[in-house]
Amino acid sequence: PRSTLFPYTTLSDLEPCAQHDYLSMMLFKSLFTHFLAILSHRAICAEACTIIAVGRDASASGFPMVGHSDDGGGPSSDIRLNRVPRRRWPEGSLRPLYHWQGGYPRVVSSDLSPEYAPARDGETETVPIGHIAQVAETWAYWDLDYGAQNEWGLSIGESTSSAKTAGWPVGEPYGHNHVGIEDLSKIALERCQTARCAIKTMGAIAEEQGFYGADAGTPENPDYGDSAEALVIADAEPGEVWVFNVMTGRNNASAIWAAQRVPSNHVVAVNNVFTIRHLDLDDHENFLYSRGVTTLAEDMGWWTPSDTSPNMFDFFGAYGYGVDYQDRRAWRIYNLLSPNQGAKLDPNFNNCDPKAKPAYPVSVLAPQRSVTLEMVMDAYRDHYEG
Numbered sequence: 001p002r003s004t005l006f007p008y009t010t011l012s013d014l015e016p017c018a019q020h021d022y023l024s025m026m027l028f029k030s031l032f033t034h035f036l037a038i039l040s041h042r043a044i045c046a047e048a049c050t051i052i053a054v055g056r057d058a059s060a061s062g063f064p065m066v067g068h069s070d071d072g073g074g075p076s077s078d079i080r081l082n083r084v085p086r087r088r089w090p091e092g093s094l095r096p097l098y099h100w101q102g103g104y105p106r107v108v109s110s111d112l113s114p115e116y117a118p119a120r121d122g123e124t125e126t127v128p129i130g131h132i133a134q135v136a137e138t139w140a141y142w143d144l145d146y147g148a149q150n151e152w153g154l155s156i157g158e159s160t161s162s163a164k165t166a167g168w169p170v171g172e173p174y175g176h177n178h179v180g181i182e183d184l185s186k187i188a189l190e191r192c193q194t195a196r197c198a199i200k201t202m203g204a205i206a207e208e209q210g211f212y213g214a215d216a217g218t219p220e221n222p223d224y225g226d227s228a229e230a231l232v233i234a235d236a237e238p239g240e241v242w243v244f245n246v247m248t249g250r251n252n253a254s255a256i257w258a259a260q261r262v263p264s265n266h267v268v269a270v271n272n273v274f275t276i277r278h279l280d281l282d283d284h285e286n287f288l289y290s291r292g293v294t295t296l297a298e299d300m301g302w303w304t305p306s307d308t309s310p311n312m313f314d315f316f317g318a319y320g321y322g323v324d325y326q327d328r329r330a331w332r333i334y335n336l337l338s339p340n341q342g343a344k345l346d347p348n349f350n351n352c353d354p355k356a357k358p359a360y361p362v363s364v365l366a367p368q369r370s371v372t373l374e375m376v377m378d379a380y381r382d383h384y385e386g
Contacts, residue, residue: 048272050271055363097178106182147187158181160213166227232244271333338366342364
């Protein structure tokens with residue numbers, strides 16, 4: 001039967017996915033249905049996109065959950081939930097990269113999807129700012145401003161973050177970079193079935209093409225408070241949840257990024273700030289990162305290897321740029337979804353200060369199968385009542 005949430009989706013659309021992948025997708029779509037309602041009544045504050053994620057063993061459904069509230073700020077947002085179909089591509093095809101816009105339409109591109117084709121008189125195809133080699137086949141997925149979920153159940157939530165670097169796209173003054181988080185998240189869904197694949201794919205493209213932040217201000221007045229990005233990526237199989245932090249690299253070029261796997265019995269809150277504090281450079285099962293991830297931090301004096309733990313890198317401590325509106329959201333989410341662990345966190349602690357110690361953890365333990373979809377939605381609706 002057709003989904004009551006999205007009438008253009010049928011079970012056959014998801015083949016060859018397994019039935020449990022489909023059920024996982026229904027959970028995710030339920031979240032995004034509510035988020036679209038949130039979007040239409042969002043506050044003026046532009047810096048309030050929040051990710052909530054739940055590991056498979058903490059989730060009442062037995063599947064990971066990823067939520068994302070997209071607070072677009074003062075200007076109107078393009079809130080369409082578009083379906084990008086599965087496609088096969090001729091050998092030698094190129095995948096265009098775009099400078100995605102904040103309002104409607106966010107992009108006009110018949111290459112991406114019929115839903116992105118020119119829809120009104122006067123609309124013209126968006127001119128790409130770069131290209132990468134296309135793969136032979138790309139998966140179907142849902143997207144908003146950012147990629148949301150593909151036919152395999154690979155799911156992504158986004159939260160703009162702060163960093164000590166800023167970068168701009170080609171075509172703008174001092175712009176050298178070709179890819180933002182919009183294209184990175186969508187390309188990951190086009191090409192990957194797992195979170196690990198998505199992270200490696202996004203990281204490689206960001207390093208090669210150069211990453212820019214959509215809200216990085218101008219070269220004359222850089223907005224370091226919004227110059228970077230954080231994602232949470234979850235997959236249906238093997239059911240992993242990862243946190244991904246990315247920023248522009250040295251000299252407004254390339255990218256520096258890190259990713260950390262979240263324990264399956266944990267919940268995650270990401271609220272416009274990097275959260276990776278203990279990047280174990282020797283543990284490639286639970287951490288992934290860019291080439292020379294520590295080099296810029298060492299050269300700038302932002303981080304010095306410890307004599308006792310030389311391969312443990314504080315990514316946020318080195319590269320984070322603290323702002324003062326994030327702390328309470330994470331504290332409240334953890335108190336709602338894991339009260340015993342949340343009670344251990346100080347609500348007055350300035351967790352947004354990269355130098356503050358001890359920092360909030362990247363995730364917290366939650367009781368087995370304890371977190372329901374309704375609890376996650378209640379956390380998004382919460383205004384610190386009580």
